Amino acid sequence: MHNVSHLECIKCGRRYAARPDRYTCDACGDAGILDVIYDYDYIARRVSREAFEDNRDYSMWRYMPFLPVEEGSARRPLRVGWSPLYRAEALGRVLQLDNLYVKDDGLNPTGSLKDRASAVAVLKAMEAGADIVACASTGNAASSLAGNAAALGLRSIIFVPKRAPEGKVAQLLIFGATVISVQGSYQDAFRLSAQAIEKWGWYNRNAAINPYLVEGKKTVSLEICEQLGWQIPDWVVFSVGDGCTIAGGWKGFLDLYRTGLTDRLPKMVGVQAEGCCPISRAFHTGRPVEPVEENTLADSIAVGVPRNPDKALLAVRDSGGTMVNVSDEEILAAMGLLGATTGVFGEPAAAAALAGLRKLVADGAIDRHETVVLCVTGNGLKDIANAIRASGELIRVPPDLEYVERALKRLELRG
Numbered sequence: 400m401h402n403v404s405h406l407e408c409i410k411c412g413r414r415y416a417a418r419p420d421r422y423t424c425d426a427c428g429d430a431g432i433l434d435v436i437y438d439y440d441y442i443a444r445r446v447s448r449e450a451f452e453d454n455r456d457y458s459m460w461r462y463m464p465f466l467p468v469e470e471g472s473a474r475r476p477l478r479v480g481w482s483p484l485y486r487a488e489a490l491g492r493v494l495q496l497d498n499l500y501v502k503d504d505g506l507n508p509t510g511s512l513k514d515r516a517s518a519v520a521v522l523k524a525m526e527a528g529a530d531i532v533a534c535a536s537t538g539n540a541a542s543s544l545a546g547n548a549a550a551l552g553l554r555s556i557i558f559v560p561k562r563a564p565e566g567k568v569a570q571l572l573i574f575g576a577t578v579i580s581v582q583g584s585y586q587d588a589f590r591l592s593a594q595a596i597e598k599w600g601w602y603n604r605n606a607a608i609n610p611y612l613v614e615g616k617k618t619v620s621l622e623i624c625e626q627l628g629w630q631i632p633d634w635v636v637f638s639v640g641d642g643c644t645i646a647g648g649w650k651g652f653l654d655l656y657r658t659g660l661t662d663r664l665p666k667m668v669g670v671q672a673e674g675c676c677p678i679s680r681a682f683h684t685g686r687p688v689e690p691v692e693e694n695t696l697a698d699s700i701a702v703g704v705p706r707n708p709d710k711a712l713l714a715v716r717d718s719g720g721t722m723v724n725v726s727d728e729e730i731l732a733a734m735g736l737l738g739a740t741t742g743v744f745g746e747p748a749a750a751a752a753l754a755g756l757r758k759l760v761a762d763g764a765i766d767r768h769e770t771v772v773l774c775v776t777g778n779g780l781k782d783i784a785n786a787i788r789a790s791g792e793l794i795r796v797p798p799d800l801e802y803v804e805r806a807l808k809r810l811e812l813r814g
């Protein structure tokens with residue numbers, strides 16, 4: 400990895416060699432999250448806008464010069480990344496935004512942005528010589544690890560909290576994972592996975608702990624920028640659970656800036672659920688992050704004890720962005736609005752980002768002329784129960800046209 404210089408603790412600045420199984424800082428423990436530090440001069444000599452134009456690899460691996468994996472070290476069987484960026488005019492009209500884009504990361508192989516991290520995790524596991532990869536997850540990290548591991552012939556062992564939606568658990572089982580359903584919260588599942596990983600020495604895909612995973616997630620921003628013709632949006636909106644996704648999003652924009660491919664940076668918006676908002680509370684109060692209940696239907700961001708709040712807070716603060724909370728009702732409304740105005744089906748945690756954006760526009764924090772990218776982080780098909788709660792009634796009729804006509808009359812849709 401000639402592009403990587405070293406790993407650096409975001410708390411104390413200690414440096415470590417970038418070995419595949421180096422997770423956190425020895426001096427700071429679990430709070431000592433490491434950041435991958437690159438040699439940007441080295442990268443800058445190997446990338447250009449023109450070269451990207453000719454690059455036929457339509458996946459996250461087109462950004463190989465920015466990624467912390469050995470070149471040619473392993474196969475990359477699944478097509479992760481290069482998800483579409485749509486111009487969302489109808490949704491923009493509802494929100495009163497003239498330049499709104501939707502990045503649909505629910506179209507990744509296992510249906511969420513987490514595939515970007517898992518694709519890196521399985522390669523790092525192979526570099527480390529591991530046969531088994533493990534993680535705890537609210538659902539998407541798990542299903543994406545299981546899918547990406549299956550594609551490379553690795554075994555996966557997954558710890559999920561009991562609230563994980565059925566769709567995600569079904570994915571785990573289909574991908575052949577060993578699934579341990581922890582009858583407790585995400586916190587409980589995380590703790591148990593950490594103990595088991597320590598005891599049996601599996602490769603650790605817990606995103607906050609493993610510094611390489613945020614690097615996979617950052618490819619979403621590299622794509623956004625390239626898809627916008629190398630323009631940097633004014634705002635980029637993500638929902639926030641552990642904090643790794645928004646941290647990755649920010650890292651991608653920093654990388655582009657530091658290699659000179661772009662000359663500005665966007666403001667990052669982090670959205671949390673009202674019933675579980677430890678990071679946004681810390682952002683607004685300036686106090687340390689404190690554990691909270693996990694009280695929201697948006698399971699992917701129901702993280703009461705976030706594992707990567709520092710990187711998330713740095714992303715929002717350094718970018719001059721902000722954080723906002725949304726209620727479950729607002730999330731359900733946003734889920735319906737997103738689907739009906741864009742044709743993109745987002746899961747509740749993805750719709751939360753839209754609900755947050757809606758609030759910020761209504762409050763005047765975001766101006767209608769500014770360019771905004773909304774990241775849809777997970778596919779709504781994973782959580783049908785909440786989708787049905789979010790949407791309207793069916794029209795039930797006997798198989799007779801007359802009843803259809805009556806129903807249409809009632810809806811004033813005829814002709």
Ligand SMILES: *Cc1c(COP(=O)(O)O)cnc(C)c1O
Pocket residue numbers: 511512513539540606638639640641642643644645699700702746748749776777778
């Ligand atoms: C994981 C996830 C998030 C939040 O990512 P964090 O790294 O936990 O902050 C948001 N939306 C979806 C769909 C997710 O799966």
Ligand SMILES: [Zn+2]
Pocket residue numbers: 408409410411412413424425426427428431
């Ligand atoms: Zn440290």
